[in-house]
Amino acid sequence: MLNTQSLVRHCLAASLMLASFMAPPASLATTKSYSAPADTVQLKASALPGFAKASVCYACHSAEYIAYQPPTAARPYWNAMVNRMKKVFNAPVQEEDIPEIVDYLVKTYGNEQPNEQPK
């Protein structure tokens, strides 16, 4: 396990590498590329059957899209979003998995959370 200090050093080294990599002034650059940092949020583990099936969501987006919704988000919202992902964005979701995925989402992030305490 890394301790705090080694994390700080690691972070600093990464920053310096980035700085030297980007050394030429931006106005001279003709090629730019992008690579995404690693995801820092994962879907919450759950005994609900929809948890494993919801990993299909990662194919197109990181978990904050789900995890940061307001705790008031109700079942019709989650249902509409999963269906939108399939119908509009061609997400590789099996039709028969949708009810369980929606159930997991609303009970884990929405207004059917067990000990929900909205502010």
Next chain:
Amino acid sequence: MFNHDTKKLSRRRLLSDGAAWVAGAGLGSVAGTACATDSIDMPFANGRRHMIAFPEKRELIVLTTRPPQLETPFEVFNEGLITPNDAFFVRYHNNGLPPPIDSDKHLIKIGGNACGKPFELSMLELKTQFKPVEVVAVKQCSGNSRGFFSPRTTGGQLGNGAMGNAHWLGVPLKDILARAEISDKARQVTFQGLDFALMGGGDFVKALDIHHAIDGEVMVAYQMNGAELPFLNGFPVALIVPGYFGTYWIKHLSRIEVIDHEFDGFWMKTGYRVPDNDCACTEPGKNAASTRPISRLNVRSFITSHKDGARIAAGQAQEVRGIAFDGGQGIREVAYSLDGGQSWRGAHLSEDIGRFSFREFKFGFTPDPGAYDLRVRAFNRSGQSQPLEALWNPSGYMRNGVESIKLTAV
């Protein structure tokens, strides 16, 4: 009363927490998250956010990692009227980010069924064959401040940092379209960038009415604040639609189509629509009877110098500073109140650097001991202003209510 300021919130180093959390998530490597150690608590439920420096960006508030959506920490808006490139917010819709882009090889393809002469434009041609123009303009996300809606609305839960003001250099779209031999049947112009939807559905394409596209204000920009655009802000060229919400400001612009009908893609027909009435609002919790595409920015103003909940010194003169903007009429007046809106006076307006820009305002007061509730309310040149209490709509767009900053003088 809501507040907008994120910096007053406990900003915590979470180095040890972060490491434990990563271990808990069962990831094999800590390397990717070693810098994800700052977090910030936005002032609404479920508002904990990581702060991470993405490529070409300083540490920003991460709304989502894939595709990247990054929010500017609010204190940046007190540092000057221009938002630095490395602090400028980022908003993508699909995670098909472009592969490496060589600006010398990038082409904008102009066509469509109401374009008589399709052609391609290289960056060299764009920079050398047209007369460049400059504008200082605010880009603001349609859902900026969505997290403050009450009742909450679903979607990206942003604080007030999905906005920025930059100096753009480029070419009027009108001059480009002048080469396209547009037919009389032209109704709209659509815009698309190199970013794409991963599974083939829901590509991000936006449309402007033809009269808007050729009004001379819409611009194809290749410089932002005197430098190349950051990759995440649309390198090497982006559409700039001064006075309009950011959704139309297509990044990595690669395709322009002049068409003879109203475009009906998902992001126009279903997404980014507001209630079709004067206030673009509904009764809280209710859907709109009919909707229209979101368009022009409404009037907003923010105090940037003082943080909600701060303590100040009684008897000591306070200089309060902030920013105001609108959809392009320009700001005519900013009124301020020290007593929660019971009495109002005029703030001083600083230099006008353009009607699409942030406008700085200032006022001073010397507090007696006690509580103060500062409010600011801007008016534009056609008299439009901000509602004293924020309005509501189902998608959480266009928030612009009068903001409140509560201070205690001791």
